[in-house]
Amino acid sequence: MRTIAVLIRKEFTQIRRNRIMIPAMIIAPLIQMIILVYAANMNMRDIDFAILDEDGSATSINLISKYSSSPFFSLSGSVNSLDDAEKLLKGDKADLVIHIPPNFENSILNQEKADVQFLINGINSAAAVLTASYAQNILFDYNRQLIAGFSRPSSVSQGFGTIEVNYSHWYNPGLDFKIFMVPGILVVLVTLVGWLLMSLNVVREKELGTIEQINVTPIKKYQFLMGKLIPFWILAIIELGIGLTLGRLLFHVPILGSLWLLIAFTAIYLVTVLGFGLFIAAISETQQQVMFVNFFFVLVFILMSGIFTPVESMPDWAHYVNIINPLSYFMRVIRMILLKGSDFGDVWKEFLSMGIFGVVMITLSVRSYRKRV
Amino acid sequence: MESETIIEVRDLVKRFGSFIANDHLSFTVAKGEIFGFLGANGAGKTTAIRILSGLSSPTSGYVFVAGIDASRYPEQVKKSIGYMCQRFSLYEDLTVFENIRLYGGVYGLTLKEIVLRSDEMLSRLGITDLRDRLIRSVPLGWRQKLAFSVAIFHQPNIVFLDEPTGGVDPVTRRQFWDLIYEASRAGITVFVTTHYMDEAEYCDRVCILSEGKIQAIGNPVELKRSFNVTSMDEVFIKVARNA
Numbered sequence: 001m002r003t004i005a006v007l008i009r010k011e012f013t014q015i016r017r018n019r020i021m022i023p024a025m026i027i028a029p030l031i032q033m034i035i036l037v038y039a040a041n042m043n044m045r046d047i048d049f050a051i052l053d054e055d056g057s058a059t060s061i062n063l064i065s066k067y068s069s070s071p072f073f074s075l076s077g078s079v080n081s082l083d084d085a086e087k088l089l090k091g092d093k094a095d096l097v098i099h100i101p102p103n104f105e106n107s108i109l110n111q112e113k114a115d116v117q118f119l120i121n122g123i124n125s126a127a128a129v130l131t132a133s134y135a136q137n138i139l140f141d142y143n144r145q146l147i148a149g150f151s152r153p154s155s156v157s158q159g160f161g162t163i164e165v166n167y168s169h170w171y172n173p174g175l176d177f178k179i180f181m182v183p184g185i186l187v188v189l190v191t192l193v194g195w196l197l198m199s200l201n202v203v204r205e206k207e208l209g210t211i212e213q214i215n216v217t218p219i220k221k222y223q224f225l226m227g228k229l230i231p232f233w234i235l236a237i238i239e240l241g242i243g244l245t246l247g248r249l250l251f252h253v254p255i256l257g258s259l260w261l262l263i264a265f266t267a268i269y270l271v272t273v274l275g276f277g278l279f280i281a282a283i284s285e286t287q288q289q290v291m292f293v294n295f296f297f298v299l300v301f302i303l304m305s306g307i308f309t310p311v312e313s314m315p316d317w318a319h320y321v322n323i324i325n326p327l328s329y330f331m332r333v334i335r336m337i338l339l340k341g342s343d344f345g346d347v348w349k350e351f352l353s354m355g356i357f358g359v360v361m362i363t364l365s366v367r368s369y370r371k372r373v
Numbered sequence: 374m375e376s377e378t379i380i381e382v383r384d385l386v387k388r389f390g391s392f393i394a395n396d397h398l399s400f401t402v403a404k405g406e407i408f409g410f411l412g413a414n415g416a417g418k419t420t421a422i423r424i425l426s427g428l429s430s431p432t433s434g435y436v437f438v439a440g441i442d443a444s445r446y447p448e449q450v451k452k453s454i455g456y457m458c459q460r461f462s463l464y465e466d467l468t469v470f471e472n473i474r475l476y477g478g479v480y481g482l483t484l485k486e487i488v489l490r491s492d493e494m495l496s497r498l499g500i501t502d503l504r505d506r507l508i509r510s511v512p513l514g515w516r517q518k519l520a521f522s523v524a525i526f527h528q529p530n531i532v533f534l535d536e537p538t539g540g541v542d543p544v545t546r547r548q549f550w551d552l553i554y555e556a557s558r559a560g561i562t563v564f565v566t567t568h569y570m571d572e573a574e575y576c577d578r579v580c581i582l583s584e585g586k587i588q589a590i591g592n593p594v595e596l597k598r599s600f601n602v603t604s605m606d607e608v609f610i611k612v613a614r615n616a
Contacts, residue, residue, distance in 0.1 A: 006478030010467065017466050017507075209460035216426050216456040217479045218448060371428075371447075 003219060007227025011201075015231065021197075025235065029189050029243040037181045037251060044130050045071060049096040050088045051078040057105035063116075066142055067098065072134045085119060095121040096131050111150060171339050179254070182247040183334040184307040187327060189243050191302075194236035194270050195277040196294055202228055202281035203290040215371045222366050229274045236270050237263065256341030262334060265347065268354045269330045275361025276326070282369040305331040329354055379404040379531060379562050380425065385434035387420050394420040396585035398434070402564060402578075404530075407557050409576030410566040411609065417585040418566040419459075419535055425564065426456045426533045439530050452480075455524035455532035455561075459539045463520050465509040469495070472508060473523055480527035494522055514545035518552060525556050532556065534565040538572065550575050573605040581612050588612045 015021050049067060053060050068075045076094050079085050085097040099117035107114035118135050122128040172179050205211040214224060240263070247253040277294070284290040304311075304318055305327035311319070322328040329350045336342035344351070380402035387395040394417045402408045412418045423429040425438055427447030436443040439453045463472045470491060477487035495501045498518065503511055511519065517537065525532050534553075538546045550572065557563050565576070573579050573593060580590040589596060589612050593605055600608045 002481070003479055006475060010464070010471070010475045013471055014464070014466050208465075209458070210462055210464055212428065212458055212460070213456070213462035213476075214479075216428055216451060216454070217476070218451045219479055220448075 003223045004226050004230070007219075007223065008230050011227060011231040015235070025193065025239055026242060028193075029185075029239065029246055032189060033182065033185050033243070033246055033250065036185050037178050044127060044134070046074045047072055047096055047131050047134065048076040048094045049073050049098060049135075050076055050085060050094040052080070052082065052085050052097055052099040053078060054102045055100050055104035059105040059108055060100045063100065063139075063142055064098070066138050067135075070134075070138060073138075089119060089121050092121075095127070096135060098135070108146065178251045179339065180335070181307075182251050182253045183338050184305075184331060186240060186243045186247065187305065187330050187334055188302060188307065190236045190240050190266060190270070191273055191298070191327060191330075193239040194232050195273045196291075196298070197235070198228055198232035198274055199277035199281040199284075199290050199294055200287055201232070202278065203284050203287050207286060221369050221371060225278055225362075225366055225369060229271075229278060233267070233270050233274055236274075237266060240266050253338060255338055257337035257343060261344060261347070262337045265330070265333050265337070265351060265354065268351065268358055269326060271358035272326045272354055272361050275358060275365050278365035279361065279368055282365055301325050301327040304328060307331060324357075326354065326357055377404040378402070379406075379439055380408075380564065381435070381437040382421075382425070383435040385421070385424065385436060386432045387417075387424060387429070388432045393585050395424070395431070398582075398587055400580055400587065400590060402562060404562055405557060405560055406577045407553060407563040407565065407575065409573050409579035410564065410582060411568065411570070411573050411579050411605075412566075412582035413568060413613070416582040418582055421582075422533050422535050422564065422566055426454055427451050428456075453530045455527065455529040457520050457524040457532070457534050457537055459536040461516060461520065463508045463516065463523060466507060468505050468507055469500075469511065469519060470504045472519075473526060476523050477526055482527060490526065494526070498522065514541060514548075517541055517545065518549060521549065521552055521556075525561055528559075529561065531562040531564060534563065536566055536568070538567065538569065546572070570604065570606040570609050573609075579605070581609060583613055588615065 051064055053064065064075075067073045073096070077088065079088060079097070082099070085099065088094040089097060097119040099119060101115055101117070104114050104116070116139060118132060120128050120131050120135075202211075205214070244253075244255070248255065276297075280293050280297075281290055284293060300321075304314070304322055304325055306322075307327075311322060311328060311332075314322075333342075333347050333350045336347055340346075378401045380400075382401070383399050385395050385398040386393065396417075398421060410418050410421065420429065424431050424436060425443060427438075427443055427450045430447070431444050434444075438450045441449045441453075443450045464475070467475065473491045473494075474484070474487050477490070478484075482490070491504075492501075495504055500515060500519075503515065508516060508519075521532075521534070521537060524534075538549050541549065546569070553563055553565070553575075565572075567573065576593060578590070578592055579596070581588045589608070591599075593608075596608050597603060597605065600611050602608055602611065
């Protein structure tokens with residue numbers, strides 16, 4: 001125990017003396033949150049649209065005004081032919097062209113079927129789906145107004161009984177993307193601070209040669225590894241605190257569940273990823289190698305963790321990969337605890353999995369670390 | 374002057390693939406001796422010293438250090454030795470005292486012992502004022518002497534020095550050897566590798582290594598006499614020519 005304490009003390013002295021480390025720990029979450037939460041926003045605003053109005057009637061202008069007055073759309077121009085419309089799409093001047101054919105007003109006034117065509121840039125499929133659904137919603141609203149205007153109240157109640165769907169979005173009532181993203185960013189931050197900084201630190205000692213001096217002492221393998229793991233484990237938990245405070249102050253992220261439960265899960269999670277980092281450091285010789293290998297795993301794990309896109313919509317093989325992706329567990333648990341207020345009964349399976357992972361990774365790292373060459 | 378053997382090596386072989394770094398080395402070192410391991414770069418000195426200090430394992434052969442089989446119980450050996458390698462090994466971003474405290478702590482000394490011994494050590498070296506300076510800002514000559522002093526801080530039976538005076542000016546080298554003599558007088562066996570032949574003159578016994586094999590072993594005075602030359606430099610050249 002005393003040996004580990006001696007090693008931890010040394011590590012903290014070095015961290016304290018590193019001029020970049022401590023400021024980076026505070027500035028990094030700040031910048032990441034601001035950039036990622038605002039920039040990686042999936043809600044769409046100001047979708048550029050153009051008009052191809054072949055009707056030119058009061059009704060068509062009325063419909064167009066519904067779009068131009070919506071905060072989601074911004075009018076970028078009007079064209080006179082389908083060819084011109086296509087040019088706008090190709091030139092990225094518009095992502096949506098609303099095509100109103102001739103006789104639009106006449107059909108409506110005669111209470112016949114009237115057509116409207118949407119031409120949508122489908123390169124980003126997620127954006128295209130959202131554009132289509134926003135555009136449709138406005139059209140449906142307009143449609144409903146028309147029906148209400150034409151029908152006598154009695155006929156609505158007799159013939160066209162409508163089913164109205166009302167939504168109530170639980171856990172994130174405003175469907176605020178920020179509230180969804182902040183916990184995700186926290187996962188990334190905590191992971192990077194622990195995993196990357198620690199494995200770089202271990203390999204740096206290999207490069208400098210100081211590790212040889214340590215290897216020639218009677219320090220036991222587990223003592224050395226704990227001496228590396230514990231300081232970065234503490235740093236990463238502090239980083240969680242910093243990130244959570246910022247998320248609360250800047251984005252009013254709710255903390256519905258128990259903070260202690262979250263810290264407990266983070267603690268176990270960190271043992272797993274730090275163990276993984278130690279394992280990679282043990283088999284790497286240079287900082288370059290360790291960065292490259294870590295980068296590969298970190299990137300894959302982050303993308304598959306469900307930070308941006310729901311894990312449920314990933315293919316089957318991705319589900320299997322996620323069984324061994326510690327980030328996907330943490331991503332799920334942190335959102336459950338913070339946003340839904342889930343308690344231990346809801347996340348005990350994740351606790352168990354992470355506990356097993358932790359034991360496996362630590363064993364692996366102790367076994368792969370060599371005091372001899 | 375037959376005294377207790379503290380290092381015994383028999384038929385030590387170390388291969389890296391088809392390359393034989395140590396080819397059937399056999400020698401003994403007596404307790405309290407200053408034993409020099411001489412050879413050109415690539416002669417196999419570092420390989421051997423790493424095996425003796427438990428950092429590497431031999432391909433075959435027997436290696437006993439302080440009565441312990443170093444190939445089977447390297448961790449036991451590590452308790453009774455000190456080690457300083459050619460690559461500089463104190464932490465540059467820690468102060469002199471923090472380095473001492475780290476290594477003292479690792480060898481199980483109490484903080485009180487560490488403070489007491491380090492004060493004594495620093496005043497003996499005359500560098501009490503460097504106590505709280507970062508190693509990074511300590512002059513190279515002093516760093517080397519400090520690294521040696523830290524390597525014997527826990528008072529080991531044997532200290533292994535792998536080219537400890539590499540890149541150091543001649544004056545500092547002399548001072549470094551004064552420290553080695555001091556340690557030897559205190560009963561610590563010194564096992565040192567070097568390719569400076571003037572340093573070979575300072576050793577009680579030397580072993581000249583070339584291409585992984587022992588070419589000559591003995592007291593510097595006897596070696597010079599048997600090769601009929603006046604300096605170790607000439608002994609080395611003659612040995613190298615024969616190899």
